[in-house]
Amino acid sequence: MLIVKKFGGSSVANAERVKNVANRIVESYKEGNDVVVVLSAQGDTTDDLIAKAEEINPNPSKREMDMLLATGEQQSVALMAMAIHALGVPAISLNASQCKIASSSNYGNARIKNINSERIFNELDRKNIVIITGFQGINKFGDVTTLGRGGSDTSAVALAAKLNADLCEIYTDVDGVYTCDPRIVKKARKLKEISYDEMLELASLGAKVLHNRSVELAKKYNVNLVVRSSLTNAEGTIVKEGSAVERMLVNGVAVDKDVSRIAIIGVKNEPGIAFKLFSMLAKAKISVDIILQSIGRDDKKDISFTVASTDLNDALKVMENNKDRFAYEKIDHDDNVAKVSIVGSGMATNAGVAATMFEALYNENINIRMISTSEIKISVLVDKNDADRAANAIHDKFMLESEVR
Numbered sequence: 001m002l003i004v005k006k007f008g009g010s011s012v013a014n015a016e017r018v019k020n021v022a023n024r025i026v027e028s029y030k031e032g033n034d035v036v037v038v039l040s041a042q043g044d045t046t047d048d049l050i051a052k053a054e055e056i057n058p059n060p061s062k063r064e065m066d067m068l069l070a071t072g073e074q075q076s077v078a079l080m081a082m083a084i085h086a087l088g089v090p091a092i093s094l095n096a097s098q099c100k101i102a103s104s105s106n107y108g109n110a111r112i113k114n115i116n117s118e119r120i121f122n123e124l125d126r127k128n129i130v131i132i133t134g135f136q137g138i139n140k141f142g143d144v145t146t147l148g149r150g151g152s153d154t155s156a157v158a159l160a161a162k163l164n165a166d167l168c169e170i171y172t173d174v175d176g177v178y179t180c181d182p183r184i185v186k187k188a189r190k191l192k193e194i195s196y197d198e199m200l201e202l203a204s205l206g207a208k209v210l211h212n213r214s215v216e217l218a219k220k221y222n223v224n225l226v227v228r229s230s231l232t233n234a235e236g237t238i239v240k241e242g243s244a245v246e247r248m249l250v251n252g253v254a255v256d257k258d259v260s261r262i263a264i265i266g267v268k269n270e271p272g273i274a275f276k277l278f279s280m281l282a283k284a285k286i287s288v289d290i291i292l293q294s295i296g297r298d299d300k301k302d303i304s305f306t307v308a309s310t311d312l313n314d315a316l317k318v319m320e321n322n323k324d325r326f327a328y329e330k331i332d333h334d335d336n337v338a339k340v341s342i343v344g345s346g347m348a349t350n351a352g353v354a355a356t357m358f359e360a361l362y363n364e365n366i367n368i369r370m371i372s373t374s375e376i377k378i379s380v381l382v383d384k385n386d387a388d389r390a391a392n393a394i395h396d397k398f399m400l401e402s403e404v405r
Ligand code: ASP
Pocket: 008, 009, 040, 041, 046, 047, 072, 134, 135, 148, 149, 150, 151, 152, 153
């Protein structure tokens, strides 16, 4: 089998863990597999490098930032090759330019466009374990780029797709994907499998197990993906195309506390207002999530929406700067809110899921501020203080702790 194995930063944080991971890699190699390894920077290296840069220039050039950040992954791969050599097994480390991972040019958030697999296959033919830097690419100027925080998952899946690997294993410090964050819901259960679409929703709803784009790519190229622990041998969670029969009504609950609500009150009740407002926010690269518009009264209406808390100030600024265009009465905002969502591909064909969710919240006397739904997801906005209680109540209501429902 050709296997791509990705290890995250915490899995290679220190010498002991690097050696431990090296052992696991060699085990798989000795079983007769062709092994390609993708690594993140060790531990907090990326954060530390960012802090270092800010100490010197609070507004560093993005190109130089990528030159700096890419060094973290390069350290990891060289150290891992050494650890494997120490076990008497041939291995070679390669960076993005050596295995020609071509990316778009936008520094800090580049996308992989193509990978030239020739060098990698040559090294595998020479019986090497091939260890590749995650998170980085090379743009058309020949400069190093990075793929955005957490991007090593995406490197691994892109490589698995390009090499036509039999399996892509993402090793991390949790042993799989859970029905909810176990720190919030004690009864959370590890899922044996989850569909690409559900995983995509969970990833974008704040479950930090997999980089969003890695799941998109896995779906597009039908990559066999497994999330598992680098510290134990526990079976992980398989991410795959969901079959109609297995579709669970609800598979997971996600909690996102980093959201803020903005209300724009007393805008003109005429066509085009929503279009103008949201296209302005889009132009400022601010993504808007739940949207609610009130019924108009006296030629006026209110529009509320949520954004990531990190975008709150920018969003307020955009509206402040365009006060004349909207002639609103006032802007209101609140970051004491949280978004609690349920995800499940069976939802699309089953009525009553939303009612069950709302009943769970009603029983706990939790007030719902906003609601949004999609084919496989329902999100509600609640007070931040109520978020954990809401997640537990919903988790209980749908009996997510038990496999058979
Ligand atoms: N080292 C990068 C980060 O910390 C990429 C990754 O870990 O996937 O975001």
